[in-house]
Amino acid sequence: MSQTIPATLIPGDGIGPEIVEATLAALDALGAPFEWDRQIAGLEGVTTAGDPLPQATLDSIRRTRLALKGPLETPSGGGYRSSNVRLREEFKLYANLRPALTIVPGGRYDKIDLVVVRENLEGLYIGHEHFVQIDDDPHAVAMATGINTRAGCRHILEYAFEHAIATGRKKVTIVHKANIMKALTGIFKETAEQMYEAKYKDRIAMDTIIVDACAMKLVLNPWQFDVLVTTNLFGDILSDLVAGLVGGLGMAPGANIGADAAIFEAVHGSAPDIAGQNKANPTALLLAAAMMLDHVKLTDMATRLRQAIDATLNIDLVRTGDLGGSASTTVFTQALVNRIRNG
Numbered sequence: 001m002s003q004t005i006p007a008t009l010i011p012g013d014g015i016g017p018e019i020v021e022a023t024l025a026a027l028d029a030l031g032a033p034f035e036w037d038r039q040i041a042g043l044e045g046v047t048t049a050g051d052p053l054p055q056a057t058l059d060s061i062r063r064t065r066l067a068l069k070g071p072l073e074t075p076s077g078g079g080y081r082s083s084n085v086r087l088r089e090e091f092k093l094y095a096n097l098r099p100a101l102t103i104v105p106g107g108r109y110d111k112i113d114l115v116v117v118r119e120n121l122e123g124l125y126i127g128h129e130h131f132v133q134i135d136d137d138p139h140a141v142a143m144a145t146g147i148n149t150r151a152g153c154r155h156i157l158e159y160a161f162e163h164a165i166a167t168g169r170k171k172v173t174i175v176h177k178a179n180i181m182k183a184l185t186g187i188f189k190e191t192a193e194q195m196y197e198a199k200y201k202d203r204i205a206m207d208t209i210i211v212d213a214c215a216m217k218l219v220l221n222p223w224q225f226d227v228l229v230t231t232n233l234f235g236d237i238l239s240d241l242v243a244g245l246v247g248g249l250g251m252a253p254g255a256n257i258g259a260d261a262a263i264f265e266a267v268h269g270s271a272p273d274i275a276g277q278n279k280a281n282p283t284a285l286l287l288a289a290a291m292m293l294d295h296v297k298l299t300d301m302a303t304r305l306r307q308a309i310d311a312t313l314n315i316d317l318v319r320t321g322d323l324g325g326s327a328s329t330t331v332f333t334q335a336l337v338n339r340i341r342n343g
Contacts, residue, residue, distance in 0.1 A: 004035040005296055008060040008067040013043045014270025015280035016070025022282035022333040023068070023289050026308070029340040030301045032293065037064060041083050042072030042270070052083045058090060067263040068292055070285065071270040087263060088120050093256035094152065095159045096120045097291070098239035098267065100246045103283070104313055104323055109245045115169070115227045116242055117160040118235020120256060122152045123184070125232045146184045148231060153191040159257070160229035161200050171205040175214050175230035175238065188231055215241060243267070250281045250322050253288035255295070264292040278328040281320040283309060286336070308339040 009024075011017040027034065039057040046052050052075060061067050072083045087093065096118040102111055124146040134140035157174075164172050174193075178186040189208055196206045209217070211234045217224065218238070222245055228238060243252035249268035256263045266284035274280060286309055293302035312318050318335040319325025327335070 004033045005066065006064040007034045007036055007292075008057070008064045009036040009038050010041050010057065010067060010069035010072070011038070011044075012041065012070025012270060013073040014071060014272040014275040016042075016072070016270055018275070018278070018280050018329050019266065019282035019285045020068075020070045022329055022336075023285045025333050025337055026286055026305060026340060027289060029337045030293075030304060032289075032298065032301055041069070043075055045083070046075050046080070052080050053086050053090075061087075061091065061261055061263070065261045066292070066296070067261070068285075068289060069263060069265045071266060071268060073270045073272070084265075085125070088256055088258075091258050091261040091263070092121065093258035093261065093263060094119065094121050094155050095255075095257040096235060096239070097163070097255040097257060098235075098242070098252065099287075099291075100239075100242035100252065102246050103251060103310055104247055104319075107247055109222060112222055112242070112245045114222060114225055114242050114245070115163075115167075116235060116239040117156065117163065117227060117229040118239055119148075119152065119156040119188075119230070119232050120235075121232070122146075122148050123232035125236075146181075146233075148184055148187050150187060150191060153188050154195065157188075157192050157195055157229060160227060161195070161204065164227040165200075165204055169204065169226050171207065171226040172200075173214070173225055173228050174206065174208040175211050175228050175234055176208060177211050177234070179210055185231055192229075211238070214238065218242065218245070239267075247323070250284055251287070253284050253286075253291055255288065255291045257295075262292075262295050264288040264295070278330055279321055280329050281322050282329060282333065283313075283320075304340065308336055311339050312336045 011020040037060045039060045041053050041057050045054050074082045098116040100114045126147055128145040131139045132141035176185040176189040178189045243249050252267045254265050254267040265288055290302040290305045312335050316335055318327045318332050320327050320332055
């Protein structure tokens with residue numbers, strides 16, 4: 001067996017611990033060599049340590065540079081910022097990678113195979129906002145500042161091009177709104193075109209599209225796209241849109257990649273309404289674990305995991321309630337483990 005790989009494990013809130021246990025069972029069946037350091041965050045972090053992102057959790061990720069996390073709940077009130085946003089900022093996780101692949105056929109769309117690459121640190125999400133009072137209305141005017149840098153654009157665009165080429169993709173589409181936000185998203189489009197001419201034009205196809213037209217075309221004919229790369233706000237919206245093409249967030253894994261760390265997650269929420277009821281679908285986190293295996297160059301294990309998920313859902317027809325089945329989390333997990341072990 002290859003050398004152990006240290007990794008931070010954050011079970012998270014709500015259904016998080018249940019889907020994390022399911023994912024660990026699958027990884028154990030594969031013989032994945034992760035050496036887990038369990039940490040807390042989100043609501044459990046507040047309850048236990050008074051902080052949704054305790055220092056021990058940050059220190060663990062800084063040491064391992066690799067994490068798998070369940071969904072985190074941001075406590076309402078009290079001025080708590082999203083733990084997910086703080087993690088991105090803390091570890092400069094500039095690239096958010098959101099693949100959308102049809103696993104369960106027969107939906108409204110079929111044979112979808114798309115990747116959205118979203119810039120994670122800039123744009124309107126930097127949080128530079130304020131109100132201006134007029135007369136007795138303290139919220140009379142709301143203002144927000146968006147910032148995109150040349151360096152930030154290069155970072156995400158290089159990642160998108162290199163990832164597309166490395167994974168055998170045919171085309172990268174630059175999604176922008178440079179017709180209106182000529183500076184804020186114009187710099188993104190301009191940087192993409194310059195980089196493409198200088199470095200990528202002989203290696204992969206590229207086109208550009210305005211974000212509203214892109215949203216429409218994704219609904220009308222998503223098969224015309226391959227890899228979409230865009231700024232923070234547009235990426236947030238479009239990545240959920242493409243998740244909808246393959247059955248929703250329950251089928252959507254995500255990776256946040258930076259120079260010094262990579263964090264893999266299910267992008268759905270903590271679903272507290274079904275927590276502890278053995279109903280949760282662990283597929284999104286399992287697919288995130290497959291992405292994590294790819295990241296550490298254990299591609300054979302990643303392929304085996306994806307094939308076992310596919311077979312469990314489509315050959316064995318073991319599905320949780322959200323996919324029209326009746327299997328509990330544990331029944332689905334056992335069927336998946338059997339598939340991994342027995343092929």
